[in-house]
Amino acid sequence: MSDPGEPQWDLLPDQPEQFFSLSGEYDVRDLKRSYNALIKRFKPEKYPEEFQRIRAAYERLNDALRYGETPHQGTIPLESQFDWSSLPVPGQQPRDLPEDQTPVSPAGSSQEDPNSESAPLIEFLELHERVKQEPLPELYEDLRSLPHKTPYDYYALALISDLLSEEELSFPLWLLKGLKAHPEEPALFELLHQYFLTNQTINGLGKLLVQTSRIIRNDRFYYLTENAWDLLLREVPFSRFRQVLETCESNLLDHRVDHMLVFYVHLLKAALWKADPGWIRMTLAQIDEYHERMTFWLEQEYEFLFLIRSYQEQREEFLKGGPVRKLIDQTIIDYCTQNEQTADRRFLECQLTLVSQRDEVLEEFDVPSRNCETVVYLWETIAADVSQRIDTDWLPDDPATLQEQTSQLAGRLFAEGEGAEYRKAVKIPRLAFTLIFLISMLVIMLCLINKSDSISGTLLIVGFLFLFNGVAFIISHLFTDMVTQEFYLSWWRRQLMTFYQSHWFPLPYLAAELKRLNGTRIDNQKFRGLGEIAHMVRNDAGLWFYSTAQRLLSACQ
Structure with missing residues (x-):
């Protein structure tokens, strides 16, 4: 008995929606959730073949959804789209048929009407049978010489030429010839889309894209070739990439703004690191002009x-x-x-x-x-x-334990080693300011008691003492901040990093809880300075990078 949780591999490649358990109305986010759930189980390093099948099905649906293509389009089995019998070719003799069998004339043949009384009862060998019996070069020449070819003939020519020809682009070029003869033929279009989706050959890719733009001259060109542009952008200088793109777009007659938006938002993610500033500004301005037409997920990509x-x-x-x-x-x-x-x-x-x-x-x-x-x-x-x-089976800490874990962390920050030294260090400026303030109050009282001095002199002394206390307060505060920062860098920061080796709470949550504990008393210990620590946690980029790394590595384990 098969595992009920095992994916239905027999649904690929022809029924990707059912494979991802999608039905009715769904969008890019629904597809991505289902895809992520599967690749967590079938990681590429452990299950390379399964991963590639899942990835290919995902890209197929994802491209269709982003570009507004009907997801069902191109996902029908090729057997139901093509006429799988070959056309008759000159010189081929019909097979002998049993007396009780009615012969079938291939679709698209030039034979007489089979309902006519004079129509000969013949059946020609199907292509897969001819492949077994005839040399491929002869079969290839026979198919190529046909005056009227069906979509399937072009498909067969593409396959055979890929086996016989040393030219790397023979397969897609035959598909393009088929699309020129049979515009918008769904099976040929999908085969060409799959080629661009999986092709990793850069040689001749620019010329192939230009040739494609001369045949597919509507908005579907962007959907068809997006992955080829990704490859071209990675492998060639941007000046060459831009030249090919501009040439292709000059061949398009009726490309829609919606498809253009999807294409350029996707392309800019990589192009921002390679393109010249002028082209980037021009492209962003072009997208901004139609910003209101973006879908929700496209806006997220744009942000x-x-x-x-x-x-x-x-x-x-x-x-x-x-x-x-x-x-x-x-x-x-x-x-x-x-x-x-x-x-x-x-x-x-x-x-x-x-x-x-x-x-x-x-x-x-x-x-x-x-x-x-x-x-x-x-x-x-x-x-x-x-x-x-x-993420696999790894689970972060329960948020309900945040308060308890933070309290224990605060205890370690202040009770161990340098934490205790900190409490002594911050008392020095506080005691110094308190002493200065008391002495100032005493001097003011003496001045007020001594009536011999003029009132102006008394006010001058009082003003000076208030100014002196203000300066002393600022110096005391700055000194306390300096001590706090020094202890954070030398002690608390390392303790926080140690904490994140075994715990995961979002840093803003931990900082907020530390601030809440400031001034509270736990087990006869009063926590002071946690507010300053919380502020430093929020502004510590190193701790952000480190804690994120610990979390992701824990998930991998």
């Missing part, structure tokens, strides 16, 4: 582009920190420019490095971490996307 743009504006300053920052920067670029599998792997490799180089992370990110707000938010967005695909 991610602006997050990247904001980071790029601060990138030069961010990279001055050291090698860890450069590693983070390269990981962000890889996430935007590489395929999903490669990007996920490099992101997780970066997490392992961040955990293993804790001291370097502490050194490169001061507290407060300046000009890091955007990169932290960008990193969180990427981590959330990657974690959806890698």
